[in-house]
Amino acid sequence: MTSSTWDGEPASAAADANSPAWAVRAAAGRRLAVAAETPEAADVLHRLLLDERDTGVVQATAEALLARRDVAGLRVVLKALSRAEEFEVADQLAAEVHCDPRRLSGEPGAEEFVQQLRALATDTDEGVREEARRLLPRLPTTVKEIRLDNVSYTYPGKESPALDQVSMTLRAGQTVAFVGVNGSGKSTASRVLAGLYDVSDGAIRWDGVDVTAMNSESLQSRVAMALQDPVHFPFSALANITVSRGTLTEADPHRALAAVRASGAETVIAALRDRWSAVLSKRFKDGEELSEGQWAKVAVARGLYKDALVLLLDQPTASMDPRAEHAVYQAVLRGNRCGDQITVLISHRLASVVECDTIHVFERGRIIESGSHQDLMELGGEYAEMFTLQATGYASATAPGTGPA
Ligand SMILES: Nc1ncnc2c1ncn2[C@@H]1O[C@H](COP(=O)(O)OP(=O)(O)OP(=O)(O)O)[C@@H](O)[C@H]1O
Numbered sequence: 339m340t341s342s343t344w345d346g347e348p349a350s351a352a353a354d355a356n357s358p359a360w361a362v363r364a365a366a367g368r369r370l371a372v373a374a375e376t377p378e379a380a381d382v383l384h385r386l387l388l389d390e391r392d393t394g395v396v397q398a399t400a401e402a403l404l405a406r407r408d409v410a411g412l413r414v415v416l417k418a419l420s421r422a423e424e425f426e427v428a429d430q431l432a433a434e435v436h437c438d439p440r441r442l443s444g445e446p447g448a449e450e451f452v453q454q455l456r457a458l459a460t461d462t463d464e465g466v467r468e469e470a471r472r473l474l475p476r477l478p479t480t481v482k483e484i485r486l487d488n489v490s491y492t493y494p495g496k497e498s499p500a501l502d503q504v505s506m507t508l509r510a511g512q513t514v515a516f517v518g519v520n521g522s523g524k525s526t527a528s529r530v531l532a533g534l535y536d537v538s539d540g541a542i543r544w545d546g547v548d549v550t551a552m553n554s555e556s557l558q559s560r561v562a563m564a565l566q567d568p569v570h571f572p573f574s575a576l577a578n579i580t581v582s583r584g585t586l587t588e589a590d591p592h593r594a595l596a597a598v599r600a601s602g603a604e605t606v607i608a609a610l611r612d613r614w615s616a617v618l619s620k621r622f623k624d625g626e627e628l629s630e631g632q633w634a635k636v637a638v639a640r641g642l643y644k645d646a647l648v649l650l651l652d653q654p655t656a657s658m659d660p661r662a663e664h665a666v667y668q669a670v671l672r673g674n675r676c677g678d679q680i681t682v683l684i685s686h687r688l689a690s691v692v693e694c695d696t697i698h699v700f701e702r703g704r705i706i707e708s709g710s711h712q713d714l715m716e717l718g719g720e721y722a723e724m725f726t727l728q729a730t731g732y733a734s735a736t737a738p739g740t741g742p743a
């Protein structure tokens with residue numbers, strides 16, 4: 339097996355199994371393999387595939403498990419592959435087992451595992467579709483405008499759409515906010531933008547080119563996401579940040595430093611005994627665990643480090659203290675990021691999005707209001723009501739006697 343077919347990196351960079359990029363992923367995979375049967379490791383594997391689309395580490399985990407003849411661990415990997423519909427990785431794993439069936443023979447549960455693996459690997463409809471997409475042209479390396487035209491998305495098994503005829507234009511260099519009550523469709527919109535879901539209806543165009551006519555991996559490589567519930571990679575602090583960018587051979591210490599400064603993760607790393615090389619998992623000897631707010635800072639740094647054309651921040655600051663959240667938003671809104679980046683902020687704390695160029699208000703899968711903070715306050719609609727409610731809450735808390743009785 340070669341790494342080039344698995345990890346989604348350009349063949350030239352990934353083909354060398356001795357490259358530092360591959361070595362870091364292999365080490366991470368070996369660590370994950372040790373803990374593969376625990377719920378935490380299963381969760382990391384799922385999210386590596388679903389949120390980060392990092393098949394390289396999952397491949398390395400599978401390899402380590404195969405070498406240990408650990409069928410139970412391999413079943414956890416298989417479940418993650420199945421959930422993320424990663425047919426190509428399943429196919430590679432099946433080929434590996436097929437080439438040398440003795441590798442697992444005699445292990446309890448091996449036969450059933452191999453059958454399930456083959457069933458996933460030969461899931462032709464999706465497999466063929468993915469393969470076809472891989473052959474499509476790659477997206478350009480710059481973008482001036484991303485347009486959503488009447489985009490709808492319905493989750494499998496659901497009757498009503500989570501996104502219903504949403505249209506918007508995102509322009510290079512702009513900061514855009516999605517706000518709205520729980521379940522209104524903000525995260526779904528960001529996932530559709532990131533290419534994690536195919537739209538059910540309508541179109542997304544990058545400079546006029548429909549993304550369905552483009553290679554989906556290239557789309558994902560042009561978008562960075564930081565989520566409220568980030569993946570906790572059991573890697574070193576450095577790898578936790580640089581893993582967001584395909585090849586670790588190109589890991590850039592200056593950019594990593596800039597990213598941790600902007601996200602507030604610099605002080606988190608400075609407090610670790612082994613600093614950048616500290617392994618962030620208590621499961622490992624000398625490993626260290628972070629708090630949720632500290633993980634959030636690392637996750638934001640990972641998103642900033644990627645320096646992608648689009649940066650999506652889906653409430654990554656929810657577990658941060660107010661000072662830390664303020665610092666992150668200032669860094670994102672005012673920092674000297676690449677000037678053409680499109681930034682999408684999702685937050686329930688409206689004070690954080692006041693300075694955004696455009697704010698879209700979501701309600702039941704639709705956009706009901708759009709404009710700058712000023713526009714929306716003048717409009718006197720849903721946004722103005724939500725903003726006033728929050729502002730009044732703060733005012734009454736800080737000035738006793740001046741708020742409502
Ligand atoms: N994975 C999923 N499977 C099925 N339905 C989903 C899934 N994720 C979200 N939904 C549904 O889609 C709708 C929109 O959800 P979404 O997560 O986009 O809301 P949101 O605006 O991000 O909410 P929040 O503020 O709570 O994060 C909701 O009705 C939700 O129940």
Ligand SMILES: [Mg+2]
Nearest residue numbers: 524525526652
């Ligand atoms: Mg959400």
